[in-house]
Amino acid sequence: xxxxxxxxxxxxxxxxxxxxxxxxxxxxxxxxxxxxxxxxxxxxxxxxxxxxxxxxxxxxxxxxxxxxxxxxxxxxxxxxxxxxxxxxxxxxxxxxxxxxxxxxxxxxxxxxxxxxxxxxxxxxxxxxxxxxxxxxxxxxxxxxxxxxxxxxxxxxxxxxxxxxxxxxxxxxxxxxxxxxxxxxxxxxxxxxxxxxxxxxxxxxxxxxxxxxxxxxxxxxxxxxxxxxxxxxxxxxxxxxxxxxxxxxxxxxxxxxxxxxxxxxxxxxxxxxxxxxxxxxxxxxxxxxxxxxxxx
Amino acid sequence: xxxxxxxxxxxxxxxxxxxxxxxxxxxxxxxxxxxxxxxxxxxxxxxxxxxxxxxxxxxxxxxxxxxxxxxxxxxxxxxxxxxxxxxxxxxxxxxxxxxxxxxxxxxxxxxxxxxxxxxxxxxxxxxxxxxxxxxxxxxxxxxxxxxxxxxxxxxxxxxxxxxxxxxxxxxxxxxxxxxxxxxxxxxxxxxxxxxxxxxxxxxxxxxxxxxxxxxxxxxxxxxxxxxxxxxxxxxxxxxxxxxxxxxxxxxxxxxxxxxxxxxxxxxxxxxxxxxxxxxxxxxxxxxxxxxxxxxxxxxxxxxxxxxxxxxxxxxxxxxxxxxxxxxxxxxxxxxxxxxxxxxxxxxxxxxxxxxxxxxx
Numbered sequence: 001x002x003x004x005x006x007x008x009x010x011x012x013x014x015x016x017x018x019x020x021x022x023x024x025x026x027x028x029x030x031x032x033x034x035x036x037x038x039x040x041x042x043x044x045x046x047x048x049x050x051x052x053x054x055x056x057x058x059x060x061x062x063x064x065x066x067x068x069x070x071x072x073x074x075x076x077x078x079x080x081x082x083x084x085x086x087x088x089x090x091x092x093x094x095x096x097x098x099x100x101x102x103x104x105x106x107x108x109x110x111x112x113x114x115x116x117x118x119x120x121x122x123x124x125x126x127x128x129x130x131x132x133x134x135x136x137x138x139x140x141x142x143x144x145x146x147x148x149x150x151x152x153x154x155x156x157x158x159x160x161x162x163x164x165x166x167x168x169x170x171x172x173x174x175x176x177x178x179x180x181x182x183x184x185x186x187x188x189x190x191x192x193x194x195x196x197x198x199x200x201x202x203x204x205x206x207x208x209x210x211x212x213x214x215x216x217x218x219x220x221x222x223x224x225x226x227x228x229x230x231x232x233x234x235x236x237x238x239x240x241x242x243x244x245x246x247x248x249x250x251x252x253x254x255x256x257x258x259x260x261x262x263x264x265x266x267x268x269x270x271x272x273x274x275x276x277x278x279x280x281x282x283x284x285x286x287x288x289x290x291x292x293x294x295x
Numbered sequence: 296x297x298x299x300x301x302x303x304x305x306x307x308x309x310x311x312x313x314x315x316x317x318x319x320x321x322x323x324x325x326x327x328x329x330x331x332x333x334x335x336x337x338x339x340x341x342x343x344x345x346x347x348x349x350x351x352x353x354x355x356x357x358x359x360x361x362x363x364x365x366x367x368x369x370x371x372x373x374x375x376x377x378x379x380x381x382x383x384x385x386x387x388x389x390x391x392x393x394x395x396x397x398x399x400x401x402x403x404x405x406x407x408x409x410x411x412x413x414x415x416x417x418x419x420x421x422x423x424x425x426x427x428x429x430x431x432x433x434x435x436x437x438x439x440x441x442x443x444x445x446x447x448x449x450x451x452x453x454x455x456x457x458x459x460x461x462x463x464x465x466x467x468x469x470x471x472x473x474x475x476x477x478x479x480x481x482x483x484x485x486x487x488x489x490x491x492x493x494x495x496x497x498x499x500x501x502x503x504x505x506x507x508x509x510x511x512x513x514x515x516x517x518x519x520x521x522x523x524x525x526x527x528x529x530x531x532x533x534x535x536x537x538x539x540x541x542x543x544x545x546x547x548x549x550x551x552x553x554x555x556x557x558x559x560x561x562x563x564x565x566x567x568x569x570x571x572x573x574x575x576x577x578x579x580x581x582x583x584x585x586x587x588x589x590x591x592x593x594x595x596x597x598x599x600x601x602x603x604x605x606x607x608x609x610x611x612x613x614x615x616x617x618x619x620x621x622x623x624x625x626x627x628x629x630x631x632x633x634x635x636x637x638x639x640x641x642x643x644x645x646x647x648x649x650x651x652x653x654x655x
Contacts, residue, residue: 010562014452018464021449025467025530028482031498035485045494047501048485093339101346108354109381118374124382130641131389135591137613137630139392141399141623150329156338157328160346165388168381197373198358226475228594233618240335245477249598252481259485259496266481270474277473281466288535289542 036063036263043259063264082261084268086239087247091225091272093156094235094243098163098224103213105164106171107179111201113172114180115187125176131169139166140233147234154236162234163227167220174219174290178212179205215287218280225273244269303363310360317356321349350380393634400627404620414628424629427609430521431590434608438528439589443582445529446536450544451566465541469534476531476594483527484599487513517605524606527595532588536581543577544570583640590636609633 034048039060042050051057067084112118113125143162144153152158182205190200224230231243237250248262248269255261277284324345328338357376361369403410418424449468453461471479488497489512495501500510514520547570555565571578593610596602602611609629617626 014455015460018449018452018456018460021445022464022467025471027498028486028530029470031485032482043496045496047496047498049498049501089335093335093342096339097342097346100343101350104347104350104354105381105384108377112374112377116374116377117370118378121374124378126645127390128382128385130645131385132644133587133637133640134389134393135610135630135633135637137591137610137633138396139389140630141617141627142392142395143388152329155329156342157325160342161384162388165384168385169389172381172385196358196362197377198355198362201377222473226473226477228475228477228597229614245475248475248477248481252477252484252598259488262481263485266478270478273473273475274470277470281469285538285542288539 032263032266035259036267037061038063038260040258040260044257063260064268067261067265067268082247082251082265083239084244084247084265087242087244088268088272090241091243094159094163094231095221095224097156097160098167099217099221101160102164102167102171102220103175103217106168106175106216107206107209107213108201109168109172110175110179111197111205113176114182115200116197128169128172132173136166136229140229144233153234154238154241156235156241158234159231162230163220163224166230167223171216171220174216174287175209175212177290178209182208211283211286212290214280215283215290218276218284219287221276222273222284307360307363310356310363314353314356314360317349317353321345321353324349354380396627396630399623400631402624404622404624406623410624414624415631417625418628418632423607423612424609426605427607427612430606430608431592433521434525434528434589434592435586437522438525438532438592439582439585441525442529442532442585443536443578445533446581447540447578449533449537450541451570453541454544465534465537468537471531472534474531476527477598479527479531480595480598483530487523489513514600515604520600520604521606524595524599527599528589528592532585536585539577539581540574543574547573583643587637587640591633 031048034051035043037059038048038051039058039062042056042058046054046056067082069083069085113121147153147158152161186204186208187200190204195203226245228245228249231246235241235243235246237246242250248265251262251265324341327333328342328345333341354376358373361373361376364372399406400414401409401411403413446468449464453464456464474482485496486498487500488495489500489510490496491510493504493510495504495510497513499513504510513523551569551573552565555569560568591610592608593614596606596608596611597614600606602608602615609632613626613629613633616622616629
């Protein structure tokens with residue numbers, strides 16, 4: 001409707017501005033991708049755009065095999081130790097329980113806050129809302145000290161629990177906002193039929209809340225997968241536990257000018273979150289629109 | 296009635312025994328996971344069983360026991376079976392540490408001696424922290440401000456383009472949200488890369504050389520480097536503003552805009568007189584979210600410059616005090632500073648929630 005009424009010149013201006021901004025957003029990533037397929041001699045002596053301007057391109061996959069295969073030292077001796085495979089496995093091991101555990105705990109809590117009566121309900125929920133934006137930094141030192149005493153420092157268990165604890169305010173808040181809007185009649189008729197709270201929860205609330213679970217799951221998964229601070233503090237940099245962001249961070253220090261390795265490594269670390277993001281974009285957007293601030 | 300309760304007692308006792316056994320098993324699985332020496336995938340499998348199956352089983356068990364109790368007990372105890380696990384974790388991981396950190400901020404490095412406000416003198420008056428405050432302010436004004444404005448601009452302009460182009464545009468701007476800041480750091484390190492001589496690997500220096508300039512080590516240039524880091528934040532955060540604001544703009548009733556047009560309002564007039572007031576609340580909440588996020592910016596500075604060359608920010612300085620200098624007193628005091636800066640938002644959120652929750 002609006003578009004038809006616009007004259008040609010304003011149309012050109014609008015498309016012009018947007019295309020310019022679109023290039024700003026895509027060119028840096030495109031450069032990363034191109035660089036990751038170039039040979040070391042090219043990346044150290046020329047910019048990635050020369051692939052197009054000068055035809056300087058000998059396509060190779062060896063950067064990817066160098067960062068992924070533990071035994072492949074094709075590009076240099078140091079590359080043999082990059083072994084991002086282990087880091088990918090570690091990140092998966094860290095991310096999945098850190099995503100699934102909070103959903104269940106938040107769902108039952110959100111149900112209680114939305115549909116059950118208990119003293120302090122309103123006050124406790126307010127505390128939860130207040131904690132939404134409290135900076136993580138407030139928790140690091142005390143929790144780290146406890147972890148040292150409990151022997152949880154440097155364990156996946158410690159990170160799962162920390163990610164769960166830090167993710168729960170947002171999880172409960174988002175799920176509450178959804179569960180509280182479920183029609184009251186559904187619950188009333190269930191109560192009349194003699195259903196107990198656990199039954200109502202598992203037979204009615206869980207199936208109806210799947211979209212909300214999905215949108216929080218995407219949120220939490222991306223947050224955990226991409227997070228730097230929590231694994232840095234609680235998991236450490238032992239090769240058997242190190243996760244992708246931290247490993248890439250080490251690579252930035254070790255291979256500062258080996259652009260072909262750095263870019264391949266960065267792309268490997270981006271692949272899974274990008275796939276999840278593109279695949280479940282609508283759930284992610286729904287979560288965003290539900291209004292979310294993370295601490 | 297009495298007979299029924301008596302019938303249930305053995306059942307309750309039986310389930311309680313099962314619960315006790317489960318808790319013991321739970322404890323041993325905890326020890327096994329804490330040990331963490333087994334094969335990673337076994338730990339992974341056990342953790343999923345323990346964390347998901349185990350938690351679910353415990354929940355079912357506890358609620359079944361409560362269900363067998365009298366109506367009165369049920370009404371009082373059942374809500375806690377639902378709410379307590381999450382509340383416990385949130386209290387332990389967020390609420391309690393907040394007070395503990397405030398407490399620690401009055402003690403020395405290893406928390407062995409009370410030193411009053413010394414750490415806060417550091418947090419408010421040391422050159423590093425003053426630099427961090429100044430930089431954080433620049434981050435919020437430019438990083439936060441430009442993210443919101445660009446998001447608004449793109450949302451408003453893309454609304455007038457072909458729907459397919461709009462989707463493409465939004466996806467391009469939105470995609471960096473899925474990327475870790477460390478991957479973004481690699482992407483932008485490549486853009487800012489510097490080499491002496493004419494042959495440049497970095498895009499920005501290549502452009503500089505083409506325009507007849509000499510290559511510049513961008514990340515060492517004070518105070519320009521902070522702004523170059525802010526560009527990365529804008530690149531990552533604008534997508535958030537765009538998506539939320541775009542949804543708000545699409546929610547404006549078309550009759551409203553139509554009426555304005557009939558009355559002879561120009562595009563710009565209707566944008567400022569109708570669109571902006573209509574999406575005002577969304578605009579405020581998006582800005583708040585981005586400001587909070589920007590305030591706590593850590594990963595970008597940590598990975599790009601490590602806070603050197605005049606780019607230090609509060610969150611990175613907190614990390615340095617905590618994990619490089621092992622000064623838990625100063626680290627805590629700086630964390631408290633961060634907390635104080637978000638307190639207005641905490642207040643606003645809670646007040647807002649109180650308003651909305653009348654029918655609670």
